Amino acid sequence: MTHTIREKKKLLARVRRIRGQVEAIERALGSEAGCDQVMHLIAGARGAMAGLMAEVVEEHVRTHLVDTKKYPDALDADATEQLLEVVRTYLK
Amino acid sequence: MTHTIREKKKLLARVRRIRGQVEAIERALGSEAGCDQVMHLIAGARGAMAGLMAEVVEEHVRTHLVDTKKYPDALDADATEQLLEVVRTYLK
Amino acid sequence: MTHTIREKKKLLARVRRIRGQVEAIERALGSEAGCDQVMHLIAGARGAMAGLMAEVVEEHVRTHLVDTKKYPDALDADATEQLLEVVRTYLK
Amino acid sequence: MTHTIREKKKLLARVRRIRGQVEAIERALGSEAGCDQVMHLIAGARGAMAGLMAEVVEEHVRTHLVDTKKYPDALDADATEQLLEVVRTYLK
Numbered sequence: 001m002t003h004t005i006r007e008k009k010k011l012l013a014r015v016r017r018i019r020g021q022v023e024a025i026e027r028a029l030g031s032e033a034g035c036d037q038v039m040h041l042i043a044g045a046r047g048a049m050a051g052l053m054a055e056v057v058e059e060h061v062r063t064h065l066v067d068t069k070k071y072p073d074a075l076d077a078d079a080t081e082q083l084l085e086v087v088r089t090y091l092k
Numbered sequence: 093m094t095h096t097i098r099e100k101k102k103l104l105a106r107v108r109r110i111r112g113q114v115e116a117i118e119r120a121l122g123s124e125a126g127c128d129q130v131m132h133l134i135a136g137a138r139g140a141m142a143g144l145m146a147e148v149v150e151e152h153v154r155t156h157l158v159d160t161k162k163y164p165d166a167l168d169a170d171a172t173e174q175l176l177e178v179v180r181t182y183l184k
Numbered sequence: 185m186t187h188t189i190r191e192k193k194k195l196l197a198r199v200r201r202i203r204g205q206v207e208a209i210e211r212a213l214g215s216e217a218g219c220d221q222v223m224h225l226i227a228g229a230r231g232a233m234a235g236l237m238a239e240v241v242e243e244h245v246r247t248h249l250v251d252t253k254k255y256p257d258a259l260d261a262d263a264t265e266q267l268l269e270v271v272r273t274y275l276k
Numbered sequence: 277m278t279h280t281i282r283e284k285k286k287l288l289a290r291v292r293r294i295r296g297q298v299e300a301i302e303r304a305l306g307s308e309a310g311c312d313q314v315m316h317l318i319a320g321a322r323g324a325m326a327g328l329m330a331e332v333v334e335e336h337v338r339t340h341l342v343d344t345k346k347y348p349d350a351l352d353a354d355a356t357e358q359l360l361e362v363v364r365t366y367l368k
Contacts (some may be wrong), residue, residue: 001317003197009110009281011110011305012302012305012306013099015298015301015302015305016302018301019295019297019298019299019302021290021335021352022295022298023295025294025328026288026291026292027306028283029284029288029291032290034153035266035335035336035339035340036266036331038332039266039270039329039332039333039336042325042329042332043270043273043274043329045325046322046325046326046329047117048294049322049325051320051322052180052301053178053295053315053318053320056310056311056315056318057175057178057315059311060174060175060311060312061157063154063311064156064159064168064171064174064311065158065168065172065175066163066166066167066168067100067158067166067168069160070164070166071163073366074158074159074162074166074167075157075158075159075166076158076159079152079157079220080157080158081222082151082152082156082219082223083121083153083157085150086145086223086227086282087155087179088226089227090182090183091182092276092320100213101214104210104213104214107206107209107210107213110206110209111203111206111207111210111218114199114202114206116202117199117202117236118196118199118200118203121199122196126354126360127240127243127244127247127358128244129250131240131241131358131362132245133235134236134240135237135362135365136239137233138230138233138234138237141226141229141230141233144209144226145223145226145227145230147224148219148221148222148223148225150270151219151262152219155219156219157231164214166207170351171226171312172260174311174312174315178315178319181319182319183198184368197312198296210364235364237362241359241362244355244358244359246357248322248355248358249289249337249342249351249352249354249356249359250341250342250347250350250351250353251350255342255347256349258342258343258346258347258350258351259341259342259350260340260341260342260343263336263340263341265345266336266340266342267333267336267341270329270333271363274329274366274367275366
């Protein structure tokens with residue numbers, strides 16, 4: 001990912017949080033935690049993973065679909081927003 | 093949808109097939125069909141709906157993200173394909 | 185579905201609403217509606233379909249997993265609720 | 277999770293594999309890997325997480341829905357299989 005430092009930091013923070021959630025699943029499986037608790041932890045990690053994917057897809061759309069140096073005005077803002085809305089709905 | 097006649101026909105055929113599937117669910121619920129059969133029919137209709145969405149999203153990306161009359165070469169083919177691959181994975 | 189009349193009516197009402205939503209997609213595709221509107225309609229129909237599936241799965245779990253005439257107390261209420269919570273999360 | 281040692285080992289192996297996949301995402305984000313590669317890694321980790329959830333749900337259904345010591349024959353095998361099939365379809 002060659003993008004802005006700020007965006008990169010945000011994504012890294014997200015993925016580290018997910019790593020923490022996966023480690024919590026591992027601990028819960030290793031201990032006497034109930035299925036119930038394990039299912040909750042997995043559902044949480046899966047939601048966080050979906051959020052990360054939505055973020056990376058958005059980054060990809062805004063940065064790579066069009067070479068913005070060559071065509072700074074080519075990407076239609078409304079159509080992009082409509083696309084990302086669908087992506088977010090399905091990645092929830 | 094203002095796109096090509098051919099694309100429109102394809103999408104209409106898809107949505108009509110989905111209507112048929114929904115009507116089959118309705119009949120199954122009205123008859124003595126088992127939950128098992130009803131769940132199968134719903135899973136099928138849901139898969140078909142996801143396929144329709146993937147198709148419309150692809151159409152949207154290829155036709156609306158960039159005004160291709162004004163910028164015929166602006167949309168990056170590889171980046172577009174990578175995006176659509178993710179969309180298809182999540183819409184399965 | 186051999187279940188209660190009341191439950192059956194509720195499910196039939198749901199599936200008829202979905203049929204209406206699919207017909208709206210068909211009309212939108214046939215008219216000059218934009219991709220944007222079509223994507224919205226599909227997302228709505230898909231959500232409704234997921235809700236229907238969650239309802240039928242719940243019915244299936246409560247009615248068929250255990251022969252409640254023979255074993256009226258065998259199905260664990262808490263464990264059932266935990267399962268259905270996961271099902272609802274994934275069917276959103 | 278109080279289940280069999282063997283089942284527990286299998287689940288732990290799965291979650292450790294997912295941890296490895298999340299660490300690979302972290303490394304990819306930290307390096308100059310493209311969005312494309314990051315999206316692929318996330319899609320893989322998400323699929324693995326869905327597989328883990330399906331496994332835990334199956335365990336939950338088979339072990340907790342019915343107190344099998346008290347009611348060894350109460351859980352209907354066919355209805356259980358039908359439920360798990362739906363769960364697997366939606367967790368893919």
